[in-house]
Amino acid sequence: MTDPSAVAGPFGAYGPFDRVRPEYGGDSLADLLPSVLAVLGVPGATDPLGLVGQLDGVRRIAVLLVDGLGWYQLPTAAPHAPVLADLAARTGRPLTSGFPSTTPTSLVTLGTGAAPGAHGVLGFRLNVPGSDRILTHINWSGAAGDPRTPDPDPRRWQPLPTQLELAEAAGVAVTVVSRPEYAVSGLTVAANSGGVYRGAAGVDALATEMLAALAAGPGPTLVSGYHPDLDQQGHLAGVDSIAWRAAAAELDRLLDRLVHGLPADAALLVTADHGQLNVPPDRRFDLDLDPRLRAGVRVVAGEARVRYLHTEPGATDDVLATWTEVLGPAAWVAPRAEAVAAGWFGPVSEEHLARIGDVVVCCQESYVILASRTEAPMEAKLVAYHGSWTATEMTIPLLFAHH
Structure with a gap:
């Protein structure tokens, strides 16, 4: 067997198929919200990404997770997304996702500020120990399919507090903006407990709700947004397909509204859960x-x-x-x-x-x-x-x- 810890080249300089180790505690998705909380003055919050110096004077932060927007997809999206291309050229830096590089694991890694081994959402599907049952995290619901009674209980399955809960307890106004149908899912409870949930069914609603939440009050504010369409079109039609390019253009419209609608003391941070690759x-x-x-x-x-x-x-x-x-x-x-x-x-x-x-x-x-x-x-x-x-x-x- 090849040693999975052996990686050639410095971080950020890999070939597309090189193995990349998660940079937990330094440059990973798990380190983003702890650093955001440090910017917002939450007591005890650490700043592994060094955001405090970069965001001096910022009291409101919106974090947008774009599903499927990997670092290696940025050049492919650039011709169809000029706002995204500009942000990437001026401010972009690479992070690693957690492992596996899949949406449920990454959403909980972001939300808890912890590596998967600690939060327990260790993959897209997991065997529930002691049974032959498979838990699929993206449609986590009870035996009768009722999303209001997820089984297993997400508070037991994922035992850590979320960074949103920690922020809210410290007096930060916290809002989650995502699709209405995700509001009561087990995955939302595991990843995004804390604050107010605002449903937003598309790009325009997502921009409107995120900006409204960002400007709602005078104090420290954290808004977490989620946009799934690029990932969906990549899965269905392939990265750089006509449908994927159209989704990149729609994402750019979202970013344009968010960037130009920011209050004076606010910042927008854009990240992702993973990249994608086409499979012959x-x-x-x-x-x-x-x-x-x-x-x-x-x-x-x-x-x-x-x-x-x-x-x-x-x-x-x-x-x-x-x-x-x-x-x-x-x-x-x-x-x-x-x-x-x-x-x-x-x-x-x-x-x-x-x-x-x-x-x-x-x-x-x-x-x-x-x-x-x-x-x-x-x-x-x-x-x-x-x-x-x-x-x-x-x-x-x-x-x-x-x-």
């Missing part, structure tokens, strides 16, 4: 169509770029050997203990260890491992994917605008 048809394995990959596996979790394999008793070594042989250079295959020791998740608390598979499979270059029969059929038809550790997926931007 000939780089797709399907574990549901290959009996070798199903042998000895009790539950498959994760997603197409990072798989967690929960094995039958006594089958872990055989599963490791088989997956290593079948996948070859397409993936890194390792036991849980090796993946945890390599630091990809940050320190993993004892209560969260069993959520990671007995075997961890990380796709390299532009390969995926599909499950066409046991997961939603649409997932096997996507064009772009993310989740693994390549620079394209792991490297995200931090952009600034303020008066």
